[in-house]
Amino acid sequence: MSHAILIGESSQLNISNMVNADAATALASAYNDWLVTTWLSFDSRLLGSAFAATQDPIAAAREIDRIGSHPQIIQIALGSGARMPYGQRFFYPIFEAAERNNLAIAIHPFTEGSLIANPPTAAGYPSHYIEYHTCITGSIQAHLASLVFEGVFERFPRLRVVIVEAGVAWIAPFVWRMDREWKSLRIEVPWVKRRPSEYVNEHVRFTTQPLDEPDNPDHLVQIIGMLSSPELLMFSSDYPHWDFDNPERVLERFPDDVQDQIFFENAQRFYQL
Amino acid sequence: MTSEWEVGRVEDLKPGTRRIINVKGRQVGVFNVAGRFYALRNICPHQGAPLCEGEIGSTLLPSRPGEYVVGREGEVLRCPWHQWEFDITSGRCLVDSRVRVKTFEVVVRDGHLFLIA
Numbered sequence: 001m002s003h004a005i006l007i008g009e010s011s012q013l014n015i016s017n018m019v020n021a022d023a024a025t026a027l028a029s030a031y032n033d034w035l036v037t038t039w040l041s042f043d044s045r046l047l048g049s050a051f052a053a054t055q056d057p058i059a060a061a062r063e064i065d066r067i068g069s070h071p072q073i074i075q076i077a078l079g080s081g082a083r084m085p086y087g088q089r090f091f092y093p094i095f096e097a098a099e100r101n102n103l104a105i106a107i108h109p110f111t112e113g114s115l116i117a118n119p120p121t122a123a124g125y126p127s128h129y130i131e132y133h134t135c136i137t138g139s140i141q142a143h144l145a146s147l148v149f150e151g152v153f154e155r156f157p158r159l160r161v162v163i164v165e166a167g168v169a170w171i172a173p174f175v176w177r178m179d180r181e182w183k184s185l186r187i188e189v190p191w192v193k194r195r196p197s198e199y200v201n202e203h204v205r206f207t208t209q210p211l212d213e214p215d216n217p218d219h220l221v222q223i224i225g226m227l228s229s230p231e232l233l234m235f236s237s238d239y240p241h242w243d244f245d246n247p248e249r250v251l252e253r254f255p256d257d258v259q260d261q262i263f264f265e266n267a268q269r270f271y272q273l
Numbered sequence: 274m275t276s277e278w279e280v281g282r283v284e285d286l287k288p289g290t291r292r293i294i295n296v297k298g299r300q301v302g303v304f305n306v307a308g309r310f311y312a313l314r315n316i317c318p319h320q321g322a323p324l325c326e327g328e329i330g331s332t333l334l335p336s337r338p339g340e341y342v343v344g345r346e347g348e349v350l351r352c353p354w355h356q357w358e359f360d361i362t363s364g365r366c367l368v369d370s371r372v373r374v375k376t377f378e379v380v381v382r383d384g385h386l387f388l389i390a
């Protein structure tokens with residue numbers, strides 16, 4: 001293994017949901033320093049995801065400039081629990097700083113409904129973890145549509161976004177839907193000059209975990225075959241969480257060249273490793 | 274060809290406990306469930322976790338909405354990875370009986386346990 005990309009977990013993803021913007025900003029910096037001294041300096045194969053507190057996007061951009069020059073920091077992680085969809089202009093200082101520092105933006109589900117974030121589903125708060133966990137793609141889809149239709153990739157033509165750990169089976173139909181809506185309604189967002197799928201192909205990548213488990217495992221191979229290209233996918237383990245995917249087993253039905261792409265080639269290209 | 278493998282003394286495997294042994298280079302978990310003995314291969318049929326290291330306990334039985342009924346105390350093994358539940362006595366996954374972990378027969382002779390494999 002030549003590289004492993006670390007991403008924090010719920011306590012870091014929740015930094016941007018704290019009520020106090022100054023405390024959140026300080027905590028993000030402290031976490032980033034800890035990440036560098038504890039992990040990144042431990043092994044040069046480890047690459048890190050820094051955090052930035054979205055409550056104060058100007059301060060977040062300063063933090064991205066500060067930490068972003070570290071050669072092993074390769075992306076800024078955001079939780080999908082947020083107060084508004086990420087395509088909105090409030091967040092632009094963060095995207096601008098990410099682009100300036102050649103860092104990707106990684107959006108990770110899991111903080112919906114927590115602290116000051118919006119409820120986990122548009123239908124309200126589910127009673128059980130199983131409902132919440134089933135529904136986490138909802139907020140991710142809203143962020144993706146927002147990024148595309150607000151024209152974020154037109155404003156920031158070098159911005160790269162990775163959707164982490166939100167599953168894969170929904171991607172193809174969702175992108176079809178964005179394309180279809182665009183044909184009818186593009187006049188509302190005239191800055192979206194190309195089909196949404198083209199922005200996705202160019203700017204967005206998705207990580208694999210959790211891979212869906214249809215009764216007929218070939219259906220998963222087929223639905224991934226419906227993506228414009230397997231280049232959109234990068235392996236993620238979610239280790240050490242309870243629902244992680246075992247790399248030795250999860251992609252075994254895929255042809256070898258597709259496995260190679262998903263396990264390393266796509267990430268190599270996306271992160272310029 | 275099947276043969277017998279000595280697991281140990283009956284009194285050393287108390288009810289509610291397990292022991293993981295090596296048989297022909299494979300790991301097998303031997304369980305004492307309320308005085309009866311069962312053996313399961315230590316590989317989860319889902320994604321290959323060391324299943325037999327999971328928690329032994331009860332489950333919540335299928336019930337009416339809003340009702341919680343604990344049952345099958347000591348008969349349920351929960352995979353340490355994705356938490357699938359298995360019936361120790363049959364090796365079958367509780368929610369899908371087509372999914373099963375390989376089981377082995379355990380016999381008791383002269384106070385000793387033997388695995389047939």
Ligand code: FES
Nearest residue numbers: 317319320352355
């Ligand atoms: S490996 Fe056992 S439940 Fe997934």
